[in-house]
Amino acid sequence: MELLDSNLSSHSKKINFKKELFKFLKYWPWIILSVILFYIASYFYLKYTQPQYSSKTTLLFQQANPSKNALNDLRSLGMGVSDDSELIGEAAVITSKPILQKVVKNLNLDVSFFAKGKIREIELYNLAPYKGSILSSKKDFLGATYYIEPVDQNSYRLSEGPLKGTGVYRYGENIELPWGVIKIERNLGGFKPYKNFLVFNSLNNVVKQLENGVITKLPGGLLMDLSLTGFTPKKSEDILNEITKQYNVDGVNDKNAEAQNTQNFINDRLDLITKDLGEVEKDKENFKKANQLTDLDIQANVAVTRLTGNVESIFNESAQLELINALYEKAVSGKEQLFPTGLGLNTTTENLLSQYNDLLLTKKRTLKQATDINPTIKSYDKQLNDLLFSVRSNLQETRAQLQKKIGQTNQEIGQDKSTINKYPTQEKVFRNIERQRNLKESIYLYLLQKREENAITLAVTTPKAKVVNPAYTTGIVQPNYKQIRIAAIAFGLLLPLLIIFIIKVLDSKIRTKEDIQSVIPDVPIIAEIPYNKGDRPMIQNNDFTIFAESFRILTSNIKFILRSKQIFKGGVILISSSVKGEGKTTISINTALSLAGGARVLLIGADIRNPQLHKYVKYNGRGLTDFLVSESGIIDNYIVNSQLNDNLDILFSGTKAPNPNDLLDMQKFDDLIANLKEKYDYIILDSAPVMLVSDSLHLVDVSDLLLYTVKSDFTENEMLIFADQFRKDNDINNLVFILNNVKPEYARYEYKYGYGYYSDVKERGYFSRFFKRN
16 A cells, blocks of 8 residues: 655755666657658768768978079079968969969869769769850859750750750850850760760859868968868869869969069179170270370389380489599690590590590600601601590580480489379279179170079979879768768657657646655645546446556545544545536546445535536436425435445435535535534545636545645646645645646656556557557
8 A cells, every 4th residue: 555645845856867768768660760760860860961072182392592592692493382371372362363374274173074863963064965164254144054865976965054056066166155165075085875864054153162172271381181072083283283284384484484584684784784894894995095195003113114224324414424524624724644444434535535645645655765856756646636526526415415415314213203203093993804704794794693493493393392102092981871860860860759848848737646746845745546448437336446446445545634633524525627528527536436435425516517427327316406495404315325335325415506615505414414424434526627617626624634635647737737726725735636647758657567466457568659659
């Protein structure tokens, strides 16, 4: 027997995780069905979704080394990068519009051929039967679609798109369409021609798609990764390889353009320097001619040397002139005297002086032996006079020559002094001209050297970036088969749980004992009546079903409560509910039958407005209202046996009255209850719902116990709140709850698993349990 728990609020509540879990797990068929449906949906999604592949290529950039560059003094023309910041700039360059436009044009990415299926379209790319290209298009062209199919070996047909003419054209010819000019050719490396879906896109649209699709990453170490995700791996690989190729070509062109500009600059400077150098050489030549110079230093040394020699010559010649003058004075003195010899005079003068001296000495020796009149002496005098005359003439001539020579030497000395005085100024001017010539010449030689170095740079075509890994496909990235399958299972699990959770959150109905306790924790629940599929379920004799056992538990708890109040006979039990349909009459009749098994019981139909007892027991036409309005004081004429149990009598509600509240409030009714307590062990009042009418309010006063019926999966939370407020407002201390119509999934374990050997619980099949539970 289930004992009454009269103080539920005194116990601390703990969350029963197992019970909460089983609230959801009882819907496991729906959860499994949801998982299966989601998994099947993921299977078909993966089957008909065209996979996307990730393709990748890796580039290595050279480290810039300006010290080894041929033109490092003019401008670096190297193909490398100097640091990570410059590498970031190259990442933007490699996906720039000019490069991508070249890629689109070279690969004809603006023309696509598709194999059209029932569910999806697959791009054929290089396996397409045709090759197409857009030769020209209008500025406002965005795109066009056609169907292309072969007509014969040399022609094809375009349809379902803007056309000019019949739509039949020959392979290889230029076709004029309303939006531009195209050319379609056979692709001998593709499939055999058949009907395909043809798409033309504008160049800008395709470039924009590539800009958004190509992803650059810088893993470090002057490396750059380029990746592209697409439906056709071969197409993605070709795009990445072509981007790398065009980037290197663009880099080489930039380098060559820069080097060519440098070469033009060098050639222009060479022409200018050559002209300037010619002018400087001309100035040097004119300066030398004007100043009669060959070598300024040598000529200066010659002038100084000649000046020194001339000064010395002037000194010697002046000495000789003085000597000649002295000799001449002797020669014209008229005296016979010896002349000095060996004075360094010219040979003729020296010879004449020596002859004169010799002859004079001979005359003087002869005079020692002869007189002046001696013919020999006379002959000597004549000879001496002749020689003296010759000496005088020679000295005069020599003196004139010396004087002339001294004049010439003085003139040369003057010229040399003037020349030497001009040399510093000439040297300054000459040095300036020479300096300009040397500067121009050094620049000229330097530019010649750099021109040769630049020619080497032009001849070298080293790519800007080395391809470490040519484009390759890493695998499928979309859809992610594993994630989608896991997500399908997860959604299959979570969606029904979420729906169940939302339903439970939004659901305000009472279903379990715990639902009542959560609203009114201080009122005991003395019984849980299981669900019975019958229209008017009643317990039978020797009934050991769960339904019957639940009423035995109910009556046991009723007896326990009444005994605790020292009521051993004539206990009045009021059975009511919040609204109609909660099963209070069913509770009343079955409680009465259960109590009648060992005691006398009277069941009174106190629901005068809407009586229901006649549905269970045959109605005799008279009842409580008839007794109350009559003048008779004998109730036995209105009470009948239930014919269900000898110990169970019935007092029907009787004829419907317009004032049931007034009738139940009569003193006669109170006297009736007091009289009946003496005759019966238990009196059960089947009353009207308290939420709808106030008829039952007076019945509470005459009752020892109020059984408040709550129907599982029917009664709302607001009704319980009303019941609690009703209890508090009327100061009702004898109210207990009965949870009626409890389905197995909401019942306690006793009702789920039966009562041992006398249980009527039968194992049902899977489908019956599935549909019954749900």
